[in-house]
Amino acid sequence: MSNLLDLLVAGLATGAIYAIVAVGFTLLWQTSQTINFAQGEFVMLPAFLMLAVMHVGAPFWLAIILGILLSLLLLGLGFKLLLVDPMLRHGVLPLAIATMALAIGIKEAVKQFFSAEASPFPSIVPVGDVSVLGRVVSLQSLGVLALAIAAVIGLTALLNRTSIGHQMQATAQNPTVARIIGVPVERMILLTFLINAFLVALASLLITPIYLAKFSSGEVLGQAAFIAAIVGGFNQVRGAIAGGLLIGVVDNLAAAYVSTQYRAAVPLILLIVIILFRPQGLLGRPEERTV
Amino acid sequence: MTWSGKHLRIALGVAVVAALIIVPMNFNRYGLYILSQWAVMTIAAMGLNLTLGYAGQVSLAQGAFVGIGAYAAAIMTTQGLPLVAALAVAVALCFAIGWILGYPALRVQHHYLAFVTLAFSTLAFLVFRNEDWLTKGIYGISNIPRPNVMGFATNRPLPFYYFCLGSLGIVSLAMWWLIRSPWGRAFVALRENPVRALSLGIDTRRYTLMAFAIGSALGGVAGTLYAPLTQYIDPVPFNLSLSLDLLMMVIVGGSGFFFGPFLGAAIAVLLPEWLRFTQGYYLMLYAVAVMLLLIYSPTGILGVLNRYLTERRTKAASALRAVAKSRLETAP
Numbered sequence: 001m002s003n004l005l006d007l008l009v010a011g012l013a014t015g016a017i018y019a020i021v022a023v024g025f026t027l028l029w030q031t032s033q034t035i036n037f038a039q040g041e042f043v044m045l046p047a048f049l050m051l052a053v054m055h056v057g058a059p060f061w062l063a064i065i066l067g068i069l070l071s072l073l074l075l076g077l078g079f080k081l082l083l084v085d086p087m088l089r090h091g092v093l094p095l096a097i098a099t100m101a102l103a104i105g106i107k108e109a110v111k112q113f114f115s116a117e118a119s120p121f122p123s124i125v126p127v128g129d130v131s132v133l134g135r136v137v138s139l140q141s142l143g144v145l146a147l148a149i150a151a152v153i154g155l156t157a158l159l160n161r162t163s164i165g166h167q168m169q170a171t172a173q174n175p176t177v178a179r180i181i182g183v184p185v186e187r188m189i190l191l192t193f194l195i196n197a198f199l200v201a202l203a204s205l206l207i208t209p210i211y212l213a214k215f216s217s218g219e220v221l222g223q224a225a226f227i228a229a230i231v232g233g234f235n236q237v238r239g240a241i242a243g244g245l246l247i248g249v250v251d252n253l254a255a256a257y258v259s260t261q262y263r264a265a266v267p268l269i270l271l272i273v274i275i276l277f278r279p280q281g282l283l284g285r286p287e288e289r290t291v
Numbered sequence: 292m293t294w295s296g297k298h299l300r301i302a303l304g305v306a307v308v309a310a311l312i313i314v315p316m317n318f319n320r321y322g323l324y325i326l327s328q329w330a331v332m333t334i335a336a337m338g339l340n341l342t343l344g345y346a347g348q349v350s351l352a353q354g355a356f357v358g359i360g361a362y363a364a365a366i367m368t369t370q371g372l373p374l375v376a377a378l379a380v381a382v383a384l385c386f387a388i389g390w391i392l393g394y395p396a397l398r399v400q401h402h403y404l405a406f407v408t409l410a411f412s413t414l415a416f417l418v419f420r421n422e423d424w425l426t427k428g429i430y431g432i433s434n435i436p437r438p439n440v441m442g443f444a445t446n447r448p449l450p451f452y453y454f455c456l457g458s459l460g461i462v463s464l465a466m467w468w469l470i471r472s473p474w475g476r477a478f479v480a481l482r483e484n485p486v487r488a489l490s491l492g493i494d495t496r497r498y499t500l501m502a503f504a505i506g507s508a509l510g511g512v513a514g515t516l517y518a519p520l521t522q523y524i525d526p527v528p529f530n531l532s533l534s535l536d537l538l539m540m541v542i543v544g545g546s547g548f549f550f551g552p553f554l555g556a557a558i559a560v561l562l563p564e565w566l567r568f569t570q571g572y573y574l575m576l577y578a579v580a581v582m583l584l585l586i587y588s589p590t591g592i593l594g595v596l597n598r599y600l601t602e603r604r605t606k607a608a609s610a611l612r613a614v615a616k617s618r619l620e621t622a623p
Contacts, residue, residue, distance in 0.1 A: 100535050265417050
C-alpha cells in the first residue's frame with residue numbers, strides 16, 4: 001500500500017468536485033423537483049465557454065470571470081426560464097426527459113461549434129509535486145481539494161448561517177408554508193438555479209485541467225454526480241457532499257485494487273446496495289409515498 | 292367512437308400497413324436499413340411502453356436488454372445455431388433478469404428506480420466490453436448471419452426488412468391482446484393508483500414484476516433482430532444512451548398510448564435522417580425539436596392528437612346541446 005496516500009488525496013480531490021456537482025443537483029431537486037440529466041453537460045460547457053473567450057485573445061482570469069457570468073446566464077437563468085418553468089407543471093418525468101434532450105443538444109453544439117477533439121485547459125492551481133508527511137503528493141490534487149472544500153464550506157455557511165440560506169431551506173422543505181410566512185419563494189428558486197450554475201462552472205474550472213476539455217466528458221461526470229447524490233441522500237446537501245467524497249475515493253481505490261476494467265462498476269454496486277437497503281441515502285430523509 | 296370513426300381507423304390502419312409493405316420496394320439499401328431499424332426499435336420501445344406507460348415504472352435499462360438479445364443472437368448464430376433458438380434464450384434470459392430487476396421497483400419508486408435501472412444498464416455495458424471470452428470485447432462480433440424464414444433466405448435488405456416488419460406485426464398483435472386482457476387492465480390500475488389497485492385485490496407485487504419482465508423480454512426480442520440487421524455488434528451501441536433514447540421514444544410518441552412507440556421510434560430513427568441535409572446540426576435540431584414538443588405537450592405527439600380530438604368532440608357535443616336547447620326554447 002505504498003501509494004495509498006496518493007490515491008486518497010486524488011480520490012478526495014475528484015470526490016470533492018463530484019460533491020460540488022451533486023450539491024447543485026440536489027438543490028435543484030429540492031426547490032423545484034428538477035432532475036437535471038444534463039448536469040454533466042452543464043459541467044462540460046463552462047470550460048468551452050472559457051476556451052472560447054480565450055480564443056479571442058482574453059487573458060485566463062478574464063476568461064474565468066466571463067465564463068462564470070455566461071454560465072449564470074445560460075445554465076442558471078436561461079435553463080430556468082426557457083425549459084424548467086414551462087415544463088414544471090407537467091411533472092417530474094417529462095422534465096427529466098427534456099433535460100436528456102438538452103444534454104444531447106449541448107453536447108452536439110459543442111462538438112459542432114468548437115471541436116470534436118479533446119483540448120488542453122490551463123490549470124488554476126500550480127502543477128507539480130509537494131512533499132507531505134514524507135510522501136510526494138500532486139500539488140494539483142491538493143489545490144483542487146482545497147478550492148472544492150472552500151466552496152463547499154462557503155455554500156453550507158450560506159445555507160445555514162444567512163437569512164437568505166434559511167429562506168432557501170424553507171423553500172426546499174415546503175414551498176407552500178414558506179410562501180405563507182413571507183419567503184419570496186420564486187426568488188429563492190431562481191437563486192438555487194444561479195447557485196447551481198455557479199457550482200458547475202467552478203467544477204468545470206477544477207476538473208477540466210485534469211481530464212481535458214471534451215464534448216463527451218459530461219456523461220461520466222453527470223453519472224458520478226447522480227450516484228453521489230443518491231448514495232448520500234437525494235434530499236440533503238450534506239448527503240451529497242458525503243456521497244461525492246465517498247464515490248471519489250471508492251472509484252480511485254477500486255481502480256487501484258480491484259480492476260481497472262470494472263472500476264466503474266464498483267460505485268454502481270455500492271449504489272444498488274444502498275438504494276435497496278436505505279433508499280433515502282446514507283444521510284437522507286425518507287420521502288413519504290403519496291396515495 | 293361512432294361507426295364511421297371505427298371504419299375510418301381500420302381504413303387508415305390498412306393503408307399504413309400497405310404503404311409499409313409496398314413503398315419500400317424501390318428503396319435503396321440504406322433506406323431499407325433505416326426502416327428495418329425503425330421496426331426493431333419500435334419493438335424495444337413497445338416493451339418499455341408496457342413497463343412505463345402501462346405499469347408506470349421508470350426503467351433506464353431497456354437498451355441493456357436489447358444488448359443482451361443482440362449478443363445472444365450474435366454468439367449463437369455465429370456458432371451455427373438457428374435464430375429461433377437465440378430468440379428463445381434471449382427472451383428467457385431477459386424475462387428472468389427483468390423479473391429480478393423488478394424487485395427494486397417494489398421497494399423504491401420514480402427517480403430511485405430510474406437510477407437502479409441506470410446502474411444495471413452501465414453494468415451490462417461493462418460486461419459486454421470486458422468479458423472477451425464471451426463477447427469478444429471491444430473488437431465485437433462480425434459476420435452475423437441472417438436467418439432463413441420458412442425456406443426463404445433474408446440475406447438481401449428487402450427480405451430482411453419484411454422479416455423485421457413481420458416480427459413487429461406479430462409483437463403488435465400480441466401486445467394489442469395483452470393490454471386488452473385482464474392483465475393489461477391490472478397494469479393500468481397499478482399505474483393509476485397502486486394503493487387502490489391493491490385494495491381491489493390486484494397482486495401488485497406480481498404485476499409490477501410481470502410488467503418489468505415482459506417489457507424486458509421485448510427488449511430481448513428487438514436485440515435478436517438487431518444483431519442480424521447490422522451483422523456486426525460491439526458494446527458501443529448498447530451503452531446508456533440507447534436506454535435514454537428508448538425512453539425518449541416512448542415519451543415523445545406518447546407513453547401509455549398503443550401507437551406511441553411507433554411514432555416515437557419513427558421520430559428518433561427517421562427524423563435525424565431527414566435532418567441530415569443540415570449536416571452536423573441534425574442532432575442539435577433533433578434535441579431542440581424534442582424539447583419544444585415536450586414543452587408544448589408533455590404527453591407526446593399522441594397526447595396532442597388525443598387532446599385535439601377530445602376538444603373537438605366536446606365542442607361538437609356542446610354545439611348539439613345548444614341546437615337542442617334553442618329548438619326547445621323556440622318551440623311553440
